[in-house]
Amino acid sequence: MSKRIVIDPVTRIEGHAKISxxxxxxxxxxxxxxxxxxxxxxxxxxEGRPFSEMPGITQRICGICPVSHTLASAKAGDALMAVNxxxxxxxxxxxxxxxxxxxxxxxxxFHLSAPDFLLGWDTPPAQRNVFGIIAANKExxxxxxxxxxxxxxxxxxxxxxxxxxxWAVPGGVRSPLTVEGRERIRLxxxxxFATTDVALDLFKKTLETHQREVQIxxxxxxxxxGLVAEDGTWEHHGGKLRFTDSSGSIxxxxxxxxxxxxxxxxxxxxxxxxxSPYYLPLGFPAGIYRVGPLARLNVCKRMGVxxxxxxxxxxxxxxxxxxxxxxxxxxxxxxxxxxxxxxxxRYMDDPEILSDYLRADAGINNLRGVGVSEAPRGTLFHDYxxxxxxxxxxxxxxxxxGQNNLAMNQTVAQIARHYVRGNEIPEPLLNRVEHGxxxxxxxxxxxxxxxxxxxxxxxxxxxxGSILNEVTRG
Amino acid sequence: xAAKTLSIDGKPITAEEGATVLQAAQEAGIKxxxxxxxxxxxxxxxxxxxxxxxxxxxxxxPACTTKVxxxxxVKTTSERLRKYRRMTLELLFAExxxxxxxxxxNGHCELQTLGYxxxxxxxxxDYLFPKWAVDTTHRLFGMDHNRCILCTRCVRVCxxxxxxxxxxxxxxxxxxHIITDLNQPWGESDSCTQCGKCVQACPxxxxxxxxxxxxxxxxxxxxxxxxxxxxxxxQWIAAD
Ligand code: SF4
Ligand code: SF4
Ligand code: FES
Numbered sequence: 001m002s003k004r005i006v007i008d009p010v011t012r013i014e015g016h017a018k019i020s021x022x023x024x025x026x027x028x029x030x031x032x033x034x035x036x037x038x039x040x041x042x043x044x045x046x047e048g049r050p051f052s053e054m055p056g057i058t059q060r061i062c063g064i065c066p067v068s069h070t071l072a073s074a075k076a077g078d079a080l081m082a083v084n085x086x087x088x089x090x091x092x093x094x095x096x097x098x099x100x101x102x103x104x105x106x107x108x109x110f111h112l113s114a115p116d117f118l119l120g121w122d123t124p125p126a127q128r129n130v131f132g133i134i135a136a137n138k139e140x141x142x143x144x145x146x147x148x149x150x151x152x153x154x155x156x157x158x159x160x161x162x163x164x165x166x167w168a169v170p171g172g173v174r175s176p177l178t179v180e181g182r183e184r185i186r187l188x189x190x191x192x193f194a195t196t197d198v199a200l201d202l203f204k205k206t207l208e209t210h211q212r213e214v215q216i217x218x219x220x221x222x223x224x225x226g227l228v229a230e231d232g233t234w235e236h237h238g239g240k241l242r243f244t245d246s247s248g249s250i251x252x253x254x255x256x257x258x259x260x261x262x263x264x265x266x267x268x269x270x271x272x273x274x275x276s277p278y279y280l281p282l283g284f285p286a287g288i289y290r291v292g293p294l295a296r297l298n299v300c301k302r303m304g305v306x307x308x309x310x311x312x313x314x315x316x317x318x319x320x321x322x323x324x325x326x327x328x329x330x331x332x333x334x335x336x337x338x339x340x341x342x343x344x345x346r347y348m349d350d351p352e353i354l355s356d357y358l359r360a361d362a363g364i365n366n367l368r369g370v371g372v373s374e375a376p377r378g379t380l381f382h383d384y385x386x387x388x389x390x391x392x393x394x395x396x397x398x399x400x401x402g403q404n405n406l407a408m409n410q411t412v413a414q415i416a417r418h419y420v421r422g423n424e425i426p427e428p429l430l431n432r433v434e435h436g437x438x439x440x441x442x443x444x445x446x447x448x449x450x451x452x453x454x455x456x457x458x459x460x461x462x463x464x465g466s467i468l469n470e471v472t473r474g
Numbered sequence: 475x476a477a478k479t480l481s482i483d484g485k486p487i488t489a490e491e492g493a494t495v496l497q498a499a500q501e502a503g504i505k506x507x508x509x510x511x512x513x514x515x516x517x518x519x520x521x522x523x524x525x526x527x528x529x530x531x532x533x534x535x536p537a538c539t540t541k542v543x544x545x546x547x548v549k550t551t552s553e554r555l556r557k558y559r560r561m562t563l564e565l566l567f568a569e570x571x572x573x574x575x576x577x578x579x580n581g582h583c584e585l586q587t588l589g590y591x592x593x594x595x596x597x598x599x600d601y602l603f604p605k606w607a608v609d610t611t612h613r614l615f616g617m618d619h620n621r622c623i624l625c626t627r628c629v630r631v632c633x634x635x636x637x638x639x640x641x642x643x644x645x646x647x648x649x650x651h652i653i654t655d656l657n658q659p660w661g662e663s664d665s666c667t668q669c670g671k672c673v674q675a676c677p678x679x680x681x682x683x684x685x686x687x688x689x690x691x692x693x694x695x696x697x698x699x700x701x702x703x704x705x706x707x708x709q710w711i712a713a714d
Contacts, residue, residue, distance in 0.1 A: 050618075053578065055688070060576065166687045
């Protein structure tokens with residue numbers, strides 16, 4: 001028997017997640033597990049419902065990324081109907097997804113992560129938050145908050161949640177972008193670009209003093225998964241699946257998302273509520289892969305827009321082959337914000353963007369349909385099987401946090417290896433484990449606990465299973 | 475036809491003989507909550523939301539099926555009525571599975587609107603959580619029994635406006651449900667003319683156009699009135 005340390009963040013809303021750190025007999029960290037409560041019950045709950053309700057139902061899965069779920073769900077609906085949606089509808093869905101990238105990444109960077117590395121790891125938790133940033137650098141904090149608002153505004157302009165709780169629907173979208181809406185978006189762009197530039201400079205300076213973090217915050221070989229266009233350009237809502245390994249070699253390419261199950265297996269661990277997907281040909285757990293900003297930048301050859309492409313070049317230099325440190329998720333996030341802004345800017349001058357031909361109509365033409373979209377946190381799969389009347393028989397959802405689960409475990413283990421000594425549970429460990437998880441921006445309510453810290457409960461369990469030490473925080 | 479004089483909420487009112495209390499109140503601009511009543515079709519008094527107090531009658535009476543009488547004194551609001559109406563609503567919600575946030579009628583639902591206006595902030599009864607299916611076998615329409623309140627508006631428009639007689643009520647008590655023809659899937663019904671009047675008539679998200687997404691079912695009740703007016707008065711005027 002070995003010792004076990006349990007870190008238990010008790011969330012306010014969706015139950016709780018906990019971390020176990022396993023020690024071997026010599027007292028060294030051998031492994032770690034980050035347990036997340038997930039929505040297996042949700043998949044059951046949808047059975048029997050008409051597929052057309054799914055974009056509306058699934059966006060209730062999680063209050064943190066409803067946009068991503070509704071987009072993936074609408075795409076799964078397109079697949080069931082076997083339709084090509086009108087081009088303008090595709091562009092508008094993409095525009096919304098880009099808005100979601102901007103708002104979600106801005107929240108992750110400015111509100112949740114920056115306090116740790118800008119204010120210092122061991123700053124008291126009461127100050128190590130967005131208010132601390134406001135106190136230290138009012139301009140930056142304000143700019144970050146406004147960048148997030150910009151992303152949210154795009155979502156609101158398109159989806160007006162009061163009127164259309166589900167705007168993206170099977171076959172297209174429900175309402176067009178208006179001229180006024182477009183002008184509102186256009187007006188924000190210069191400021192959004194400026195903020196992103198500042199953040200990029202800041203992060204690059206941070207990197208100079210944070211080589212230790214780059215080394216120990218989840219720096220390990222793994223595969224990476226993301227959508228790419230046919231020519232290998234960064235994708236976020238279309239394209240096909242690509243896997244690369246840590247040397248940067250492509251190991252599977254242009255996999256049709258409808259056939260994701262030919263390359264992705266799902267392992268259900270009894271110790272965790274989360275399904276752990278893996279790259280099928282390598283088996284479990286050798287097929288561990290990461291998704292999200294870091295993975296997307298690793299799998300793509302170019303961003304497809306000039307400013308972000310220049311940044312991608314410096315990013316790629318940070319790794320031999322692939323960039324393997326999860327601390328660099330932050331950098332990847334900023335580059336994706338930049339790319340999103342450039343793509344948004346392009347759409348502003350696209351004459352088709354105001355079109356009101358937005359919805360294809362059809363009955364059920366496929367009994368199984370998969371919708372894949374890049375959520376800010378990573379590749380999101382909605383897989384629906386229906387009867388011929390369009391009632392759901394089976395629902396399978398693969399979410400980013402599930403796919404990154406194994407990588408998060410490794411990250412926690414790696415950090416713990418540097419900070420766990422004997423039976424002590426030092427404060428620096430808590431702060432850094434918390435940040436190690438934040439690198440992945442997991443979609444847990446605890447991770448968006450913007451004010452203050454993640455509530456943590458740490459337990460040190462001895463070889464015989466008894467609790468040797470316990471720390472509760474938050 | 476003889477006119478009757480009565481008072482509703484203290485207001486003196488003249489109404490035609492044979493008119494219902496609900497009609498008289500509507501003409502006088504007094505609002506009484508209703509659910510199973512639909513302009514253009516006959517009333518059955520199924521939902522009990524329109525209950526009113528009539529002086530000298532110990533029972534509460536449904537305004538939609540009670541005829542006006544000379545000297546009648548009607549009260550449409552009171553603590554007692556509010557209590558009963560709320561209770562009725564809560565029972566309707568408890569009886570089936572209403573998840574407004576993902577319902578096709580969200581924002582355009584008469585049941586939901588009444589819930590808001592009668593201040594129903596929670597349900598005091600245990601939900602029955604029955605297992606009802608969704609019938610999407612029809613080419614154009616769908617029926618979700620989970621959201622049906624058995625108001626029978628669909629049955630009445632089907633029989634008395636369209637004349638098809640496809641829809642019916644089957645079963646008793648909590649097992650009552652709307653059926654098509656001889657309890658077969660809607661898509662296999664021989665009598666359904668696919669006119670969609672039932673879909674227009676339904677006050678909730680139970681009947682919908684196939685493919686409708688959340689909050690997308692808005693009904694055009696004017697269409698039904700238009701048909702009835704045209705048939706009965708030979709006047710083809712759009713209701714506004
Ligand atoms: S039918 Fe009305 S009350 Fe019932 S779930 Fe739908 S919106 Fe809510
Ligand atoms: S289906 Fe609609 S109209 Fe018919 S009884 Fe049920 S609630 Fe009333
Ligand atoms: S409206 Fe009178 S009983 Fe339903």
